[in-house]
Amino acid sequence: MDVSGVARLDQERRERTGVPEAIFAAxxxxxxxxxxxxALYARTGFVLATRIPEDQRGPIAAAYPDAELEPLSxxxxxxxxxxxxxxxxxxxxxxxxLPVAAEAAFVIDALGHDAVRATDVGVAGIHRLFDALDxxxxxxxxxxxxxxxxxLPSVVAGLVRAPVIAVPTSVGYGAAFxxxxxxxxxxxxxxxGIGVVNIDNGFGAAALxxxxxxx
Numbered sequence: 001m002d003v004s005g006v007a008r009l010d011q012e013r014r015e016r017t018g019v020p021e022a023i024f025a026a027x028x029x030x031x032x033x034x035x036x037x038x039a040l041y042a043r044t045g046f047v048l049a050t051r052i053p054e055d056q057r058g059p060i061a062a063a064y065p066d067a068e069l070e071p072l073s074x075x076x077x078x079x080x081x082x083x084x085x086x087x088x089x090x091x092x093x094x095x096x097x098l099p100v101a102a103e104a105a106f107v108i109d110a111l112g113h114d115a116v117r118a119t120d121v122g123v124a125g126i127h128r129l130f131d132a133l134d135x136x137x138x139x140x141x142x143x144x145x146x147x148x149x150x151x152l153p154s155v156v157a158g159l160v161r162a163p164v165i166a167v168p169t170s171v172g173y174g175a176a177f178x179x180x181x182x183x184x185x186x187x188x189x190x191x192x193g194i195g196v197v198n199i200d201n202g203f204g205a206a207a208l209x210x211x212x213x214x215x
Contacts (some may be wrong), residue, residue, distance in 0.1 A: 046079035061201030073103035093122035093146035103202030147171035157191035
């Protein structure tokens with residue numbers, strides 16, 4: 001679907017791949033994002049957008065008052081998909097990781113699943129993770145969002161049966177290299193059953209979890 005020469009929306013993506021077309025709003029103008037959200041909703045009855053710039057969130061919310069906006073990450077959904085009842089955990093190492101974890105949880109919910117949140121349970125205070133394990137172990141997939149050295153996914157994968165999707169974030173001191181240290185730590189984790197997505201990619205983690213629970 002061609003939208004005023006701006007983009008060609010893939011309106012059949014959900015039927016073809018199981019994951020609906022998502023609008024990556026960063027780098028687009030307000031006018032472009034408004035047009036894309038309106039056009040996709042008119043054709044499919046459902047819109048998922050991520051990374052809406054802060055200065056565009058108010059005008060987009062005003063233009064589409066029926067949409068739901070996630071304030072930490074700038075994700076948006078308009079319309080609903082059928083609920084599956086599948087539970088997906090989103091485990092967050094530290095408060096600084098919340099924008100990425102919030103994106104993952106919002107997308108999980110938008111795709112029809114139940115997001116089970118566990119926040120600020122990083123390895124510096126590992127007892128906090130143990131307090132949340134009863135809920136986490138009931139989930140089909142566990143998304144783990146972590147910064148610094150990225151150790152938390154390996155710990156979680158050693159405690160649960162579900163597949164773990166690790167998400168490094170670009171938070172940390174100098175040697176964290178904007179998330180590269182966490183990414184490499186997750187890629188070299190010793191616990192089996194971990195898949196790793198790109199730095200700060202909460203959407204990608206949620207899309208993979210969706211494919212796992214709907215396969």
